[in-house]
Amino acid sequence: MSENFGRLAIFLAVIGTAAAVVSASTDVFGLLKDDPATQESPAPAPVGQPGNSTAPTSPVAKAEPWRGSLVLDGTGLDLDTTPPIRDPKSSADWDFYYGSPLLITFGAGRKNLARWTGKHTPSEKECVDLLAAESVGNAPIAQGHLYCARSRLGRLALLKITGRKGDGQGADITLWGP
Numbered sequence: 041m042s043e044n045f046g047r048l049a050i051f052l053a054v055i056g057t058a059a060a061v062v063s064a065s066t067d068v069f070g071l072l073k074d075d076p077a078t079q080e081s082p083a084p085a086p087v088g089q090p091g092n093s094t095a096p097t098s099p100v101a102k103a104e105p106w107r108g109s110l111v112l113d114g115t116g117l118d119l120d121t122t123p124p125i126r127d128p129k130s131s132a133d134w135d136f137y138y139g140s141p142l143l144i145t146f147g148a149g150r151k152n153l154a155r156w157t158g159k160h161t162p163s164e165k166e167c168v169d170l171l172a173a174e175s176v177g178n179a180p181i182a183q184g185h186l187y188c189a190r191s192r193l194g195r196l197a198l199l200k201i202t203g204r205k206g207d208g209q210g211a212d213i214t215l216w217g218p
Contacts, residue, residue, distance in 0.1 A: 113208030
């Protein structure tokens with residue numbers, strides 16, 4: 041048995057070394073990168089005409105966030121879809137649910153919810169910072185409360201509780217990201 045174990049160890053070492061060599065060669069030799077020398081550069085402007093200078097590039101603008109209203113209740117809410125889905129087919133897709141009087145992060149040990157108490161509506165960055173500092177697994181819910189939230193897949197959301205709706209709570213939702 042130890043002879044087979046030794047062979048297996050040697051085999052795995054050879055595979056690991058080969059993978060490391062391939063990985064290093066793509067970084068060192070740029071095998072998988074675009075070659076800037078092969079890209080065409082713009083032709084110079086004819087004499088007496090304005091140059092072909094290009095405007096400075098700015099970072100790609102983020103897509104507008106999705107905004108809408110939903111009812112939070114015991115059937116779950118999936119924030120990883122646009123628009124968010126209430127009552128997803130599988131509870132594995134739930135990010136949050138309402139369990140009177142709490143808004144609850146679905147999944148044991150998840151802390152993806154933080155109440156915003158500032159005077160203005162938070163930005164995406166402010167929600168990221170708040171979630172990094174003060175995330176909880178559940179929070180008391182009341183009309184007018186604002187919550188920054190993070191889905192299972194990391195999508196950011198802002199939930200503004202608008203008040204009781206049937207067996208749940210109404211919420212205006214802003215979703216950032218894909």
